[in-house]
Amino acid sequence: MDIKDIIKEENLVYSKTKVLTDNVMHYCPGCTHGVVHKILAEVIDELNIQEKTIGVTPVGCAVLAYNYLHIDWQEAAHGRAPAVATAINRLYPEKYVFTYQGDGDLASIGAAEIIHACNRGEKMLVIFINNGIYGMTGGQMAPTTLEGMPTSTSPYGRDVKMTGQPLKITELIAQLPGTCYVTRQAAHTPAAVRKLKKAITKAFDNTGKKKGTSFIEVVSTCNSGWKLSPVKSNEWMVEHMFPYYPLGDMKDE
Amino acid sequence: MAKVRGAIVVDIEKCKGCGLCVVACPSKVIDLAKEVNGKGYNYAYMSNPEACIGCANCAIVCPDTVISVYKVKTEANA
Amino acid sequence: MAELKLMKGNEAIAEAAIRCGCDGYFGYPITPQSEVMETLMARKPWEETGMVVLQAESEVAAINMVYGGAGCGKKVMTSSSSPGVSLKQEGITYIAGAELPCLVVNVVRGGPGLGTIQPAQSDYFQATKGGGHGDYRLIVLAPASVQEMYDFVDLGFELAFKYRNPVQIQSDGVIGQMMEKVTVGEFKPRLTDEEVVKRYGSWATTGKTANRDRNIITSLDLDAYRQEQFNLKLQRKYKEIEEKEVRFEKIACEDADYLLVAYGSSSRICQKAIEIAREKGIKVGLLRPITLFPYPTKAIQAMLGQVKGILAVEMSAGQMVEDVRLAVEGKVKVQHYGRMGGVIPTPNEIVKALEEQIING
Structure with a gap:
């Protein structure tokens, strides 16, 4: 069978969702952000909630995430996305609100905002990209x-001894009664991406049911910051990050 | 016996040549080209198209969503 | 129906917010303005109008909630006092940079630092010159009575949405804490979500529908040329505000040989000082800026052919006096009189300062 007989509209099994824009992402080659953006877009498309979804971007590499998903967005000051999202959630309780934050944004400068938003049980989804570095x-x-x-x-x-141990903020978040679903995922293999997609789908479903805050950590790579190739970065992540940040659900109520 | 055949189409100009699709492919279909695209990246292409089963693993892990996947079931003939 | 009520300045802010159709209040307790949120929580407006009231974990979070609410096209506000407003500066510059409408109330207390809980007017620079980073301006309203505390909430929101710009009510501990009778207006219903989409759907994050592109609330543009163009657009807006929105009051100015310039609670003390001075035969008038930005520069300039000297009276080391001097351009003598740290000047002190620093100085 010839290749051009396979490449026909009726045989298409996977392509870019229409919720993703045509903009070329500014991320480095192999960056986990791109995979997570795509999964978010696919879930929003499949749940048919594009018109009801409002995203809040952080300060950090994902500051420009609003260029890549065809939804309404607000860009927050560094660490303040959970406060911004709180107001959106309170004023538009029927919308699907999510924040998308990195480790510096969420676990350092914005530690207060994320803890209190989760403790209040804001009906929203938090995507937490943890690559252990400011990209x-x-x-x-x-x-x-x-x-x-x-x-x-x-x-x-x-x-x-100088700067303390690496902060397992997701474990802290899981203690808060306002959260209904807290999980740590990755996006380095097809299987991991499929699991992440299930987690994001569940989280949006929780948001729709007004169950509380859903919090998804994605253990990620920063190959430029780590000074490794994309493939080597994934290997390094599996070897070094996963033992300290083990994958799996911490809470699912 | 039914046989699954697949194929991918890479948006060459948007590909950044990260190589994550190469390791994600279970059938070793993909390689990075020796040639570069307009941005200077060695883009992904099917070096072994006969082996493609259309599983979409490459597309799923692609951070830039530059891969479309096609799949057909055919009767094996010879 | 309009009615007459006796209330504190801070309570008037809360009452006005409910009655003017405010959608959300986000605050954090600090003396001397805590009655704003206390009044709201006691009134439970969410049962009455659907207004959201939330005590945030910090002033920083509160102002960022205001950012989020304003980005939705909703009528949202916060209130605080000086140290808290310092914390809000990050959020305020982002709100100005994203061109969002909102209302911030500062019931000013003495500083610097933790300072005192007593009244002061030492945050004039912060409010009018940009307390945060970047070339931005707030519209700053300075109430001198509890009635104006009430009225400026509605006016503030009107201006905020007209220009898509943050508005600050610059009050102080005197006006916030004192009780006066207030004519409260009729209830204005909150906008429905459909009305918000109709009015502000071109920019607000109301949910991306098929008939429009996505709306993005941001102050970021990494392209230097475009960022400069955006700054020029902001400057044009501020120029328009300076041309159209100046508000001031003149008292006893017709025959005045000397002029006092004072806003807020200082302007009330100046009115008594004018009485005392006139009994002594000194013809002095008062110009009270109601908008601190835009400043009534032209109104002061119009007095220059008439008055021989100007005394700016403020509860600060001399902040607004700089704007008086900029207006006067050295044409007559300008002096400052003020008390600091929560001390309130007396009318007699002001008359003495006028005599010593201006008339005989």
Whole structure:
């Protein structure tokens, strides 16, 4: 059978969802953000909630996420996305509100906002990208940077005596009664991406049912910041990040 | 016996040549081209198209969503 | 129906918010303005009008909730006092940069730092010159009575939406805490979600429908040329505000040889000082800026052929006096008199300062 007999409209099994824009993403080659954006867009499309979804972008690499999904967006100040999303949720209780935040944004400068929004049980979804580094500003140490991991502000490796242990904020969040679903996922293999998609679908479903805050950590790579190739970054993540940040559900009520 | 045949189409100009699709493919269909696209990336292409089963694993892990996947079931003939 | 009520300045803010159809209030307790949220929580407007009232975890969170609500095209506000308003500056500059309408109330207390809980007017620079980063302006309204506290909530929202710009009510501990009779207006219903879409759907995040492109609320543009063009657009807006929205009051100015310039509670004390001065034969008038930005520069300039000297009276080390001097351009003598740290000047002190610093100075 010839290739051109296969490549026909009726045989199409996978293509870009219409919720994704045609803009070329500014992310580095192999960046996890792109995969998570795509999954978010696919879930929004499949649940048919495009007109009801409002996203809140962080400060960090994902600040420009609003260029990539055909939904309404607000861009928040560094760490403040949960506060911004709180107001949207309260004023438009029928909408599907989500924040999309990195580890510096969520676990460092915005630690207060995320804890209190989750504690209030805001009816929203939080996507937390944890790659253990500040990507946008050039690879500085994050609260989630692993012990001994070199970054531009910990060039000899993170010294936990100076800066404390890497913060497992998702474990903290899972303690809060306002959260209904807390899980840690990844997006490095087809199987992981399929599981992540199920998690995001469940989280939006929770939002629709007004169950409380759903919180999804995605253990991610930053190959530019880690100074590894995309493929090597995934291997490094599996070897070093997963033991400290084990995947799986922490709470599902 | 039914046989599954697949094929992918890569949006070459949008591909950043990260290579994640290459390792995600269970049938070793994809490689990065020696040639580069307009941005200087060695883009992904089917180096072994006969082996493609249309599983879409490559497309699923592609951060830039540049891969479309096609699949047909055919009767094996020889 | 309009009715007459006795209330505190802070309570008037809350009452006005409910009656003018405000959609959301987000605040954090701080003296001397806590009665704003206390009144709202006691009134439970969510049962009456559907208005959302939420005590945030910090002033920082509160102003960012205002950002989120304003980005939805909703009528939202916050209130605080000086140290809290300092914390809100990040959010305020983002709101100005994203061109969102909102109302911020500052019931000013003495600083710097934790300072005091007593009244002051030492946040004039912060309110009018941009307390946060970047070239932006707030529209700043300075009430001098509890009635104006009430009236400026509705006026503030009107201006905020007209220009898509944050408006700040710059009050102080005197006006916030004192009780006066207030004529309260009739209830204005909140806009329905459909009305919000109709009025503000071109920019607000009301949900992307098939008939329009996605709306994005942001202050970010990494392209330097476009960012400059955006800044020029903001400057044109501020220019238009300066041309159209100046508000001030003149008292006893017709025959005045000397002029006091004062806003808010200082302007009330100045009225008594004018009485005392006139009994002594000193013809002095008062110009009270009601908008601190835009400043009544031209109104002061119009007095220059008539008055021999100007005394700016403020509860600060001398902040607004700089705008008086900019208006006067050295043509007559301008002096400042003020008390700080929560001390309120007396009318006699003001007359003495006028005599010593202007008439005989």
